[in-house]
Amino acid sequence: MKSPETKKSVSSETVTGILKRIIAENGREHIWGYAFAIVCLIIVALSTAFTAWIMRSIIDEAFANRRADVVWIICLSIFIAFVMRGFASYGQAVALSKVGNNIVARYQRRLYSHLMTLSVGYFNEARSAHIAAQVSQNVSGIRDVMNLTITSTARDLLTFISLLGVMLFQDPLLSLAVFIMAPPLLYALRYVSKRLRAVTKEAVHLNSHVLGAMQETIQGIAIVKAFTMEAELENKVNKIITKAESRANRIARLSERTSPLTDSFAGFAVASVLAYAAYRSIYQNVLPGAFFSFVTALLLAYDPARRLARLQVQMERAVVNARMIYDILDMEPRQRDLPDAKDLVVTEARIEFRDVSFAYANGEVVLNKVSFVAEGGRTTALVGPSGAGKSTVISLIPRFYDPHEGQILIDGQDISRITKSSLRQHLAYVSQQPYLFEGSIRDNIRYGRPEATDAEVEDAARLAYAHDFIVAQPQGYDTPVGENGVTLSGGQRQRLSIARALVRNAPILLLDEATSALDTESEAAVQKALDEAMSGRTVVVIAHRLSTVVRAEKIVVMQQGRIVEEGNHETLAQAPDGLYARLNNLQRPAASGHF
Numbered sequence: 001m002k003s004p005e006t007k008k009s010v011s012s013e014t015v016t017g018i019l020k021r022i023i024a025e026n027g028r029e030h031i032w033g034y035a036f037a038i039v040c041l042i043i044v045a046l047s048t049a050f051t052a053w054i055m056r057s058i059i060d061e062a063f064a065n066r067r068a069d070v071v072w073i074i075c076l077s078i079f080i081a082f083v084m085r086g087f088a089s090y091g092q093a094v095a096l097s098k099v100g101n102n103i104v105a106r107y108q109r110r111l112y113s114h115l116m117t118l119s120v121g122y123f124n125e126a127r128s129a130h131i132a133a134q135v136s137q138n139v140s141g142i143r144d145v146m147n148l149t150i151t152s153t154a155r156d157l158l159t160f161i162s163l164l165g166v167m168l169f170q171d172p173l174l175s176l177a178v179f180i181m182a183p184p185l186l187y188a189l190r191y192v193s194k195r196l197r198a199v200t201k202e203a204v205h206l207n208s209h210v211l212g213a214m215q216e217t218i219q220g221i222a223i224v225k226a227f228t229m230e231a232e233l234e235n236k237v238n239k240i241i242t243k244a245e246s247r248a249n250r251i252a253r254l255s256e257r258t259s260p261l262t263d264s265f266a267g268f269a270v271a272s273v274l275a276y277a278a279y280r281s282i283y284q285n286v287l288p289g290a291f292f293s294f295v296t297a298l299l300l301a302y303d304p305a306r307r308l309a310r311l312q313v314q315m316e317r318a319v320v321n322a323r324m325i326y327d328i329l330d331m332e333p334r335q336r337d338l339p340d341a342k343d344l345v346v347t348e349a350r351i352e353f354r355d356v357s358f359a360y361a362n363g364e365v366v367l368n369k370v371s372f373v374a375e376g377g378r379t380t381a382l383v384g385p386s387g388a389g390k391s392t393v394i395s396l397i398p399r400f401y402d403p404h405e406g407q408i409l410i411d412g413q414d415i416s417r418i419t420k421s422s423l424r425q426h427l428a429y430v431s432q433q434p435y436l437f438e439g440s441i442r443d444n445i446r447y448g449r450p451e452a453t454d455a456e457v458e459d460a461a462r463l464a465y466a467h468d469f470i471v472a473q474p475q476g477y478d479t480p481v482g483e484n485g486v487t488l489s490g491g492q493r494q495r496l497s498i499a500r501a502l503v504r505n506a507p508i509l510l511l512d513e514a515t516s517a518l519d520t521e522s523e524a525a526v527q528k529a530l531d532e533a534m535s536g537r538t539v540v541v542i543a544h545r546l547s548t549v550v551r552a553e554k555i556v557v558m559q560q561g562r563i564v565e566e567g568n569h570e571t572l573a574q575a576p577d578g579l580y581a582r583l584n585n586l587q588r589p590a591a592s593g594h595f
Contacts, residue, residue: 018326022322030099030103034146041154044085044092047081048159049166053169054293056170056289057074058071058078092155096147103146111135111325118331120395121360122331135328140321141325145315152307155304163301166297210244348538349411356396356403356408358392366392367389367392375553377538379534381541381552381554382542382543382556383549391513394512396408398427398510399423426507426508428448428510429509430530440475441477442477460503463502463529465495507537509537510541511530511539511540511541550569555572557572564579565579
């Protein structure tokens, strides 16, 4: 069986491949911002090289030739160079920050938009906390790749090349000696970067698990405290944190190995240059200006050389993050609309299942050749023991999943050949566990139909028997609901979800055990709201309440993924050996009146 989503593998792409992709996606959009930053970085590089080059003149003219008139001009030029460098550094920093922030924002929007296209199956298989943590940690990798490329090329590389030019101009022999010592250093840095690549990816995964575990604990804090799970969860999270800490320490050791390598190289080079220059000055009477200019260039070249030496290490870390973002972005939805998909046209809102079979990712068959009709404008109740496939039937109608075999039709139109957007616009859905989003009560009801007026929102709340408790809130309809409606009771949250379904004013209503988790008092209020919601609509309901089943025009009885009975309450209850009759007889004495 194929997985709900497929993805192209980007883990094997090289740093160059990822870099080309990032530049192709962002270069044109920010060409002027990067151009300005590059100009500023060129000014920084050239002013740095000028400072080293001018040292020969100031040493020779001031201390050897004692020409005060020339010294003043040289000092003024140095001041101007530093002023230009300061403003250029400010300009490039602001420009790159602005562009980088825009890139992060664009990829956050792109990721959110792409995640909305993936099927429900993907989110059922992946941990939501892990996805959120992974996205929040790694989205900056795209920005870092671009900024490292620009700054390393326009500032560090150009500065290094300019200073090498000064060194060659002042003393070619010493410059050649420095070049001879460089290859072993570059080889050592390349070895470090390879070691770092695998460790960085593992560290990113571990950190996302840490954040994910914390997020899940916060979301389920009531359960944690109720079952005194604090110690167990703390031990679990501590183990993950310890692993993440170990990987972070290993990354630090690998990353910082460049420092002793580059510093040792720099120390040896400077000491050798000083010894050679002192020898020439003592025994050959060579003016010190060229020597000071060379040493200044060598010392100034140390910082850009060190940054360039660390570039591959830093780029590897940034690219690992970028790859993980592209792993998500390259995931192709399995439920794309067909090229010739049309909008759904609803007349009677008649739903028909024809030999529908379905299995989840684990391969277990949930539905096997299911066929039934939910007549337009009437209520069809799905009844059966747990695991019979009732919730799967509800999930297939809005195309949360697609059946592996068979057809689902609405007014004779195969829903696999119509656009998902038009299909879902004609549906309203009330789940067993209502979910409320950040914002006010009014906002949460209006999510059912964003263009609904305040009057329509309030009318829907009245029909859902929610108006009275809403106006009793501190700010009425503008009261914030808290995270997932934590400030409201279960019955209140469910009635708000029903109001959200009512304001949608859709011809088809799907109810997935909307009252099973409520207490008796809340259930009675919610059932009144459901009675209003079901009036005049095509309703497919997973029913546990006896009154709902009795009033349904059709009852579909399911067992082990098959339909075993079909009819109304009177006919099914009288079948002597029927499953419905057994369930009805078992549950009739119960005070709750539930199947």
